[in-house]
Amino acid sequence: MTTVTDFETLDVRFETSALLDGSDAMNPDPDYSAAYLRVSTDAPDGLEGHSFVFTIGRGNDVQVAAIEAVAHRVIGRDVEAILDDLGGFWREFVHDSQLRWLGPEKGVMHMAIGAVVNAFWDLKAKRAGLPLWQLLARMTPEQLVDLVDFRYLSDALTRDDALAILRAAEPGRADREAELLRTGYAGYTTTPGWLGYPDEKLRRLAREAVDEGFQQIKLKVGDRLEDDVRRLGIARAEVGPDIRIAIDANQRWDRDQAIKWIHALEPFDLAWVEEPTSPDDVLAHAAIARAVAPVRIATGEHGMSRVLFKQLLQADAAAIVQIDSTRVAGVNENIAILLLAAKFGVPVCPHAGGVGLCEAVQHFSMFDFVAVSGTQEGRMIEYTKHLHEHFVAPVELVGGRYRAPLAPGIGMEMLPESLRAHVFAEAALA
Amino acid sequence: MTTVTDFETLDVRFETSALLDGSDAMNPDPDYSAAYLRVSTDAPDGLEGHSFVFTIGRGNDVQVAAIEAVAHRVIGRDVEAILDDLGGFWREFVHDSQLRWLGPEKGVMHMAIGAVVNAFWDLKAKRAGLPLWQLLARMTPEQLVDLVDFRYLSDALTRDDALAILRAAEPGRADREAELLRTGYAGYTTTPGWLGYPDEKLRRLAREAVDEGFQQIKLKVGDRLEDDVRRLGIARAEVGPDIRIAIDANQRWDRDQAIKWIHALEPFDLAWVEEPTSPDDVLAHAAIARAVAPVRIATGEHGMSRVLFKQLLQADAAAIVQIDSTRVAGVNENIAILLLAAKFGVPVCPHAGGVGLCEAVQHFSMFDFVAVSGTQEGRMIEYTKHLHEHFVAPVELVGGRYRAPLAPGIGMEMLPESLRAHVFAEAALA
Numbered sequence: 001m002t003t004v005t006d007f008e009t010l011d012v013r014f015e016t017s018a019l020l021d022g023s024d025a026m027n028p029d030p031d032y033s034a035a036y037l038r039v040s041t042d043a044p045d046g047l048e049g050h051s052f053v054f055t056i057g058r059g060n061d062v063q064v065a066a067i068e069a070v071a072h073r074v075i076g077r078d079v080e081a082i083l084d085d086l087g088g089f090w091r092e093f094v095h096d097s098q099l100r101w102l103g104p105e106k107g108v109m110h111m112a113i114g115a116v117v118n119a120f121w122d123l124k125a126k127r128a129g130l131p132l133w134q135l136l137a138r139m140t141p142e143q144l145v146d147l148v149d150f151r152y153l154s155d156a157l158t159r160d161d162a163l164a165i166l167r168a169a170e171p172g173r174a175d176r177e178a179e180l181l182r183t184g185y186a187g188y189t190t191t192p193g194w195l196g197y198p199d200e201k202l203r204r205l206a207r208e209a210v211d212e213g214f215q216q217i218k219l220k221v222g223d224r225l226e227d228d229v230r231r232l233g234i235a236r237a238e239v240g241p242d243i244r245i246a247i248d249a250n251q252r253w254d255r256d257q258a259i260k261w262i263h264a265l266e267p268f269d270l271a272w273v274e275e276p277t278s279p280d281d282v283l284a285h286a287a288i289a290r291a292v293a294p295v296r297i298a299t300g301e302h303g304m305s306r307v308l309f310k311q312l313l314q315a316d317a318a319a320i321v322q323i324d325s326t327r328v329a330g331v332n333e334n335i336a337i338l339l340l341a342a343k344f345g346v347p348v349c350p351h352a353g354g355v356g357l358c359e360a361v362q363h364f365s366m367f368d369f370v371a372v373s374g375t376q377e378g379r380m381i382e383y384t385k386h387l388h389e390h391f392v393a394p395v396e397l398v399g400g401r402y403r404a405p406l407a408p409g410i411g412m413e414m415l416p417e418s419l420r421a422h423v424f425a426e427a428a429l430a
Numbered sequence: 431m432t433t434v435t436d437f438e439t440l441d442v443r444f445e446t447s448a449l450l451d452g453s454d455a456m457n458p459d460p461d462y463s464a465a466y467l468r469v470s471t472d473a474p475d476g477l478e479g480h481s482f483v484f485t486i487g488r489g490n491d492v493q494v495a496a497i498e499a500v501a502h503r504v505i506g507r508d509v510e511a512i513l514d515d516l517g518g519f520w521r522e523f524v525h526d527s528q529l530r531w532l533g534p535e536k537g538v539m540h541m542a543i544g545a546v547v548n549a550f551w552d553l554k555a556k557r558a559g560l561p562l563w564q565l566l567a568r569m570t571p572e573q574l575v576d577l578v579d580f581r582y583l584s585d586a587l588t589r590d591d592a593l594a595i596l597r598a599a600e601p602g603r604a605d606r607e608a609e610l611l612r613t614g615y616a617g618y619t620t621t622p623g624w625l626g627y628p629d630e631k632l633r634r635l636a637r638e639a640v641d642e643g644f645q646q647i648k649l650k651v652g653d654r655l656e657d658d659v660r661r662l663g664i665a666r667a668e669v670g671p672d673i674r675i676a677i678d679a680n681q682r683w684d685r686d687q688a689i690k691w692i693h694a695l696e697p698f699d700l701a702w703v704e705e706p707t708s709p710d711d712v713l714a715h716a717a718i719a720r721a722v723a724p725v726r727i728a729t730g731e732h733g734m735s736r737v738l739f740k741q742l743l744q745a746d747a748a749a750i751v752q753i754d755s756t757r758v759a760g761v762n763e764n765i766a767i768l769l770l771a772a773k774f775g776v777p778v779c780p781h782a783g784g785v786g787l788c789e790a791v792q793h794f795s796m797f798d799f800v801a802v803s804g805t806q807e808g809r810m811i812e813y814t815k816h817l818h819e820h821f822v823a824p825v826e827l828v829g830g831r832y833r834a835p836l837a838p839g840i841g842m843e844m845l846p847e848s849l850r851a852h853v854f855a856e857a858a859l860a
Binding site for chain 1: 489493533536681735737738744
């Protein structure tokens with residue numbers, strides 16, 4: 001038996017706002033940040049579990065405080081007992097009868113629980129010597145469903161439904177794993193499309209994206225319609241008719257405004273329209289989706305929990321599901337949402353970018369391909385160029401496709417020197 | 431001009447778990463707690479703004495940290511500028527482009543913003559020498575709608591809709607204020623019904639409730655059906671056919687389980703069934719409401735935001751709206767939800783109990799009566815006996831009715847000696 005001996009949290013922030021990287025209609029000046037957690041044990045292997053919650057600046061200190069409050073409770077615990085029952089570990093915290101008042105299952109406390117759960121997933125994957133996607137893709141269907149909490153899901157997805165999905169995908173696992181290792185997984189890039197970029201930069205970056213092999217780019221919209229029309233015109237002219245262009249409104253509109261705006265942009269042949277309104281508004285998303293069909297609505301970057309995703313799917317409110325892997329509670333809830341999406345036959349294209357999200361989410365898309373949906377059809381992993389250099393195992397893309405990561409762990413470990421250099425000093429950003 | 435000079439936060443907890451006060455199917459052992467805030471200024475009046483977020487124990491420290499992070503940003507600000515535009519002040523924090531990543535508009539950060547907003551409402555009411563309900567009920571319709579953020583509401587409630595509701599209620603304001611001062615507002619009591627109480631205590635407390643003049647009691651249910659049947663039988667026998675009995679499942683069931691369970695308890699003539707499933711599950715609440723009609727579904731105690739309440743109302747998922755006044759972001763969002771409920775003609779019976787919630791929510795129900803819905807029909811304020819002695823102006827009930835509070839402020843100020851005595855020392859509860 002080994003024991004959890006210590007943890008460290010760090011408030012890590014990058015001054016991305018200075019360059020307008022990441023700027024959109026609701027987030028004019030994000031400072032990509034990580035509420036970072038490192039968990040250590042007394043095992044002779046010296047392995048540590050690393051994870052973080054992604055935020056965009058102010059409030060990262062509160063997220064760190066929440067992670068500390070949860071992590072404090074695992075000191076002294078039996079590591080093997082945790083790693084052998086990560087489903088039970090998840091439920092212990094998510095259903096803690098006092099902590100759940102602060103959500104339940106949403107916001108700062110939910111994300112903090114996710115960070116702690118993920119640190120142990122990192123440790124489990126490192127002990128197994130496998131990247132997370134392979135660790136998950138080699139678990140049995142029974143082991144996988146034990147990780148998922150079906151409370152509040154049973155009207156859409158039961159344990160038996162989930163088992164059936166996973167068992168149906170079992171025969172092809174080895175072939176698909178080999179395919180992934182050979183050809184990777186499609187990415188799409190948001191790098192050209194930030195709202196704060198001048199037209200010339202948009203034009204240049206759109207061309208570069210095509211040259212790099214991406215088959216889809218994404219543009220931020222929703223501030224001024226005439227700007228959106230101009231920028232979409234520039235982008236479409238630059239990439240030609242065969243490269244897909246998605247747009248992202250980042251929650252800028254009310255329901256009826258969204259419908260009008262999307263109709264105005266429809267001539268540009270939109271791959272999808274992302275976050276048209278409040279991320280919590282299932283009914284408005286459903287109404288927008290009906291009104292603008294066949295244009296497809298995507299959402300989920302701010303989706304707080306499996307209960308929200310369940311409703312979006314039940315209401316035909318999202319044609320593309322975009323999980324933010326550190327907003328929901330860790331690996332377990334990502335799996336729950338992948339299973340829900342598979343049940344409804346809706347593709348998952350996870351939210352990435354920020355700092356470290358590309359490194360994290362690639363595992364879920366690749367696990368989904370090997371062991372859940374069994375397909376890459378209509379599926380892509382978001383990509384932006386920022387901040388990969390700070391990670392122990394940065395993503396690698398070739399010809400616009402993510403290469404399957406091979407480093408053991410969940411991909412969230414940052415370089416010690418990056419952590420040191422970017423620990424937040426309030427004066428630096430004030 | 432006066433300036434915000436200082437604030438203090440306190441992690442205040444009461445060991446209510448020792449007595450099983452507050453025990454229900456999901457919260458077996460709550461320790462009623464307040465993440466408490468006191469704001470001071472350099473005004474010669476020496477008035478302070480007091481507020482809190484109610485929690486049930488663990489995690490109260492995280493809530494305090496979040497309040498500190500927000501409160502820190504008001505030090506040095508012009509008090510009059512804040513008090514003259516509390517609508518703008520609310521929007522400044524709720525729509526802060528970086529903070530909103532941690533929600534948006536939900537959970538720890540949203541509640542923290544509410545606490546800071548409420549501290550200034552307390553100051554504004556004290557400066558006016560009025561209890562909050564009177565302060566609000568004497569504002570013009572235009573002043574009131576300026577407090578509300580209609581973003582994401584416009585498909586259900588526009589600024590003009592809200593103005594029309596408030597203007598329609600204007601002529602009778604003076605009469606209804608006089609009526610309130612004369613006869614108060616109906617309460618109902620949850621004191622008999624905690625799940626952890628033995629049958630004899632339930633029986634005794636149910637009889638006491640009737641003797642005290644309450645016309646409705648509420649029982650916690652959802653742990654074991656046979657216990658619920660037995661306890662409802664005891665309560666119904668004790669209170670007779672004329673006293674209403676509501677039940678509260680505290681989110682215990684999945685959709686189809688809720689429908690079956692409620693059908694089994696229907697013979698006991700239920701006033702309403704509260705929180706049958708996940709508080710975030712609009713679609714499941716709507717399905718349950720349709721399936722068990724004419725039994726009425728109540729929810730909202732864990733309702734995170736005006737966007738959720740809007741959907742519950744649009745989907746006919748809630749026949750009674752139960753705002754938790756410190757879960758949504760302060761006075762402003764309480765007003766938004768009162769207006770939404772009025773638009774849909776649904777009564778608001780706010781969640782209370784805990785520590786200090788009765789003292790807080792009475793203001794909203796009374797404001798609603800005077801200036802919004804204009805009626806007390808089908809409306810009540812929850813009541814429990816706990817912890818009123820810790821407040822500067824504890825609620826007063828006569829014959830099961832809340833007397834209209836007259837002390838200036840929002841009612842959340844605790845006695846200094848209570849704050850001192852109950853500041854959390856981790857060892858005390860560990």
